[in-house]
Amino acid sequence: MKMSRTRSLLLLQALLAVTTWPCARAETPAPHEPLPIRAKEHYVERDGLRIYLWEKYSPEQESSFAHTGKVVLLVHGGTRSGRSIYDLQIRDYSLMDFLARNDYDVWSIDIHGYGHSDKGSDWIDAHSAAADIASAVDYITKLRGLDKVDLFGASAGTQRAGVYAMEHPDKIAKLILHAAFWKATAEFREMNRKRIENGGQPLPRIRPTTEADFREGFIPGQFEQDVVEESVKVGMQNDPQRPNIFVEYTKLPLLDPTRITVPTLIIHGEKDFLAKEEDLLPFYSQLGTRDKSYVLLPESGHMMLLEKNHRRLQYEVLSFLNRP
Numbered sequence: 224m225k226m227s228r229t230r231s232l233l234l235l236q237a238l239l240a241v242t243t244w245p246c247a248r249a250e251t252p253a254p255h256e257p258l259p260i261r262a263k264e265h266y267v268e269r270d271g272l273r274i275y276l277w278e279k280y281s282p283e284q285e286s287s288f289a290h291t292g293k294v295v296l297l298v299h300g301g302t303r304s305g306r307s308i309y310d311l312q313i314r315d316y317s318l319m320d321f322l323a324r325n326d327y328d329v330w331s332i333d334i335h336g337y338g339h340s341d342k343g344s345d346w347i348d349a350h351s352a353a354a355d356i357a358s359a360v361d362y363i364t365k366l367r368g369l370d371k372v373d374l375f376g377a378s379a380g381t382q383r384a385g386v387y388a389m390e391h392p393d394k395i396a397k398l399i400l401h402a403a404f405w406k407a408t409a410e411f412r413e414m415n416r417k418r419i420e421n422g423g424q425p426l427p428r429i430r431p432t433t434e435a436d437f438r439e440g441f442i443p444g445q446f447e448q449d450v451v452e453e454s455v456k457v458g459m460q461n462d463p464q465r466p467n468i469f470v471e472y473t474k475l476p477l478l479d480p481t482r483i484t485v486p487t488l489i490i491h492g493e494k495d496f497l498a499k500e501e502d503l504l505p506f507y508s509q510l511g512t513r514d515k516s517y518v519l520l521p522e523s524g525h526m527m528l529l530e531k532n533h534r535r536l537q538y539e540v541l542s543f544l545n546r547p
Contacts, residue, residue, distance in 0.1 A: 300378030304338025492523025
């Protein structure tokens with residue numbers, strides 16, 4: 224008995240579906256899940272002081288760093304140690320995680336007197352901090368088989384990173400100065416004078432840190448409250464006390480831009496109370512390199528790393544680091 228034309232077509236379609244379905248599945252491999260970011264603690268010794276380093280990277284990239292040179296060291300400022308500013312674990316605010324996911328070996332340092340590093344007995348300044356950075360860079364370059372690293376400094380960390388760049392240009396591939404200052408504004412110098420006067424009391428080498436210290440620098444309307452609260456909590460855990468570094472700022476400027484000869488990015492927020500164009504543009508014009516960039520981001524303040532505009536900052540940093 225002959226089948227109808229319609230029935231024959233239906234049977235043929237069914238046979239084709241059964242025949243081709245396994246091939247279609249074979250051509251669609253399961254998506255590759257990236258391995259979790261790996262984190263490690265390190266200590267290096269410098270003149271009897273143990274200096275703490277925190278490292279994050281993708282395990283899949285570990286063997287590539289000696290070839291790509293994608294290794295960056297982050298230097299903190301005067302209030303917070305490395306992890307509490309660069310690796311705050313709330314949503315996408317961690318600069319360390321962002322760079323690690325973009326194939327970088329990312330390190331943060333706790334300058335002595337801060338965080339997990341030894342406290343020491345000196346009045347910490349940019350030069351003693353630069354010695355800590357030198358010990359860290361030597362350790363990292365030896366571990367990763369490199370001659371140089373990228374260096375990022377924020378706030379007071381720009382003075383520390385800048386001094387190191389002046390003294391060791393051969394050890395730096397690129398330099399990023401975020402929320403920086405040079406000679407500083409009259410307002411900052413006046414604020415610093417009052418800090419040093421300390422209400423007529425002797426200025427101690429170490430002072431307790433308050434929650435108010437960790438709330439400074441955020442611009443109203445530019446932050447998420449839970450991020451600020453998390454930063455305060457982590458800050459108080461890691462840095463319940465910190466060095467008084469203000470005395471050094473009576474000697475500004477600490478940096479000589481003509482001695483900074485490596486590729487350099489200066490980046491800050493429009494509403495930063497410390498980083499100002501009238502102070503930084505003359506510094507930028509005198510840099511001893513023609514390979515340089517100046518980026519001003521709207522609405523952002525001194526704490527842009529933890530403000531709503533942090534994604535823009537992250538991508539500007541990555542773009543500069545990835546430049547040939």
